Amino acid sequence: MSKSIILYKSKYGTTRKYAQWLSEALGCDLNDIRKAQIGDLAQYDTIIIGGGVYAGSIAGISFLHKHIKALSGKNIIVFAVGVTGQDQDNIKNLKQRNLRDLNVPLFYLQGALSINKLSFLDRTLCKIIQRAIAKKALENREPLEEALIQAGDGFDKTDKAQLEPIISYISNIDS
Ligand SMILES: Cc1cc2nc3c(=O)[nH]c(=O)nc-3n(C[C@H](O)[C@H](O)[C@H](O)COP(=O)(O)O)c2cc1C
Numbered sequence: 001m002s003k004s005i006i007l008y009k010s011k012y013g014t015t016r017k018y019a020q021w022l023s024e025a026l027g028c029d030l031n032d033i034r035k036a037q038i039g040d041l042a043q044y045d046t047i048i049i050g051g052g053v054y055a056g057s058i059a060g061i062s063f064l065h066k067h068i069k070a071l072s073g074k075n076i077i078v079f080a081v082g083v084t085g086q087d088q089d090n091i092k093n094l095k096q097r098n099l100r101d102l103n104v105p106l107f108y109l110q111g112a113l114s115i116n117k118l119s120f121l122d123r124t125l126c127k128i129i130q131r132a133i134a135k136k137a138l139e140n141r142e143p144l145e146e147a148l149i150q151a152g153d154g155f156d157k158t159d160k161a162q163l164e165p166i167i168s169y170i171s172n173i174d175s
Contacts, residue, residue: 002045002075002174004028007036009051009060012118014111014158015081019050021160025167033060038067046075046173048166052111053082056144058098068102075173076104079166081111083151084143105169109162113147114154 004026008019016032023030033049041047051059058080064071078099084090086108095106115126126148133145141149 003043004046004048004170005041005044006030006048006050007033007060007063008049009033010081011052011054011059012112012114015050015052015059017158018079018081018109018111018163022048022050022163022166025160025163026170033063036063038070041067041071041074044074046077046170047071048077048079048170050079050081053080053084053094056094056097058094061098064102064104077107077166077169078104079107079109081109082144083111083113083147083155083157085147086110087143090143107166107169110157110159112154112156112158113151114156115151116153 005028006019006023008015008030009032010016010019019030028048029044033051049060049064051061053059058078061078064076064078080094080098082094091106091108094108099106113126115123118126129145130148133141133149136145138146
């Protein structure tokens with residue numbers, strides 16, 4: 001079996017939870033991307049990068065762009081954790097914005113949002129958006145806006161089953 005590592009960046013713990021579940025399922029290593037050293041990745045065949053989505057950007061994705069040359073020849077997989085739906089348009093937009101011209105598979109997992117546990121700045125931002133969009137017609141709402149309205153004080157959609165497509169993708173690399 002090829003050797004894999006998951007590098008994650010998580011602000012409130014949702015991506016870390018998925019990364020821990022995935023590392024248990026795959027029996028692979030795990031590290032916070034902020035502590036990762038590119039030189040230590042030489043021993044791995046597969047690098048899995050996971051990050052929470054903030055205003056359309058996947059946390060930690062700059063690591064991939066910065067080290068893309070050093071990682072050439074390795075299997076690279078990215079997963080993003082957000083609160084919007086899993087529809088194809090959403091995933092396509094995330095991919096265009098974050099991976100640009102990189103030919104890397106992107107998996108999207110629905111995460112969690114707990115308004116009262118957010119930092120003051122993030123909570124204020126979410127509340128401003130919630131108030132502003134409450135007046136907006138349903139059809140004019142952006143996916144994140146709609147998700148924030150649906151979230152109310154918060155919700156948790158984390159589910160191990162959402163990891164199955166990633167696990168089966170990685171099993172296919174190995175077979
Ligand atoms: C300020 C802020 C901006 C966010 N922007 C997005 C977004 O653009 N798209 C999305 O799907 N989720 C967005 N979210 C929701 C987070 O992606 C979600 O809470 C995720 O589970 C966080 O993962 P983490 O705890 O690992 O950082 C946002 C949350 C906050 C607090």
